[in-house]
Amino acid sequence: MITRTPRPPTAFAATATTFGRVLTAYRHSPGLLAITLAAPAGMMLLFGFVFGGALAGTADTAAYRSYLTPGVLVLVAAMGLTATASTANADLNSGLTDRFRALPLPAFAVPAGLALAETLTGGVALAAMSGIGMAAGWRIDAAPVEILTAVALLLLFRFTLSWAGICLGAVIRDEQMLQQTAPLIFGVIMFSNVFVPTETMPGPLRAFAEWNPVSAVVAALRELFGAPGSVAADAAWPLREPVAASAIWLTVALIVTIPVVLRQYGSARPHRN
Known part of the structure; x- marks a missing residue:
């Protein structure tokens, strides 16, 4: 009788498995989506309606809310970074990641599944926030190709920040120290x-704001969605060419964070207090 050794799962199958595990956790904690949206929705109301008249100056307040909404969408995507970092950190410190490492899974599978799941759930939050923006008066004035490009950029931004969050959670193993990074990120x-x-x-x-990668992504979304507002002639290059600048920033971030994550996951051991 011939005994066949089971083949190890492919990289795609392993990534899909870890992806499904994270989505199951979110399904059992639906309040996480509400928490993700609470702060940005509050800022939309605060800056769009309470401070909107003062910030708009002589311009139309509704036009300012259209200007504001792409920025709030980026804020929603960016605020998921700390949640991703906490999830990765908890998995590493609890020993769950070690149990995954004991299985015949590619090293890439666990963090990739987490990043994809966080991007998907982030996309749901972004869709909900877009609805809030529409209710507040935001309107898209762009061609379908530009709209699709904007959506793709926003999801790529969230995907990149997922890897950055996993990197933070893996490098900063102390949970309390990790929590203190949230105000710095904000x-x-x-x-x-x-x-x-x-x-x-x-x-x-x-100068700092104009070279901030967040500013490039916000400016790119405003340009692609056709939001009101113009960039000053003396603005830095990332704001004059925001789509190209965003692509460069995000590519560099992925090139830097993914190898660090893979190295950390390859040598990870649970932290014991």
């Missing part, structure tokens, strides 16, 4: 053009 996001044009900022802060 601060970097705020130093951008999410809420106001960069030309209204003082010199050094304006």
Whole structure:
């Protein structure tokens, strides 16, 4: 009698398995989506309606809300970074990742499945936030190709931040220290053009904001969705060519974070207190 040794799962099958595990966890915790949307929706109401008149100045307040919405969409995608980092960190410290490593799975499968699942759930949150933006008066004035490009860019941004979050969760093994990085991440996001044009900022802060990758993605979405507003003639290159700049920033981020993640997952051991 010939005994056949089971073949190890392919990289695609292994990634799909870990992808399904993360989605199952989200299915049992539907409140996570509401928590993800709570802060950005509150900021939409605060900046769009409470502060909207002051920020818009002499311009139409409704036009400012259309200007604001692409920035809030980027904010929704960016705020998922800390949640992804916490999930990766918990898996590593609990020993769950070690159990996966004991299986005949490619090293790439576990973090890739997590990144894809976080991107999918992030896409659901972005769709819900788009509906809130529409209710607030946001309108898209662009061709179908431009709209699809904007959606693809937004999902690529979320996918890239998923890998960045996994990288943070793997490198910063102390859970409390990881939690303290959330305000720093939020601060970097705020130093951008999410809420106001960069030309209204003082010199050094304006330079930082214009070279902030978040600003490039926001500017690209505004351009692709046909949102009102124009970029100053003396703006930095990432704001004058935001789509190209966004593609470069995101590619560099993936090139940097993915090898770090794979190295960390390959040598990961649970942290014991």
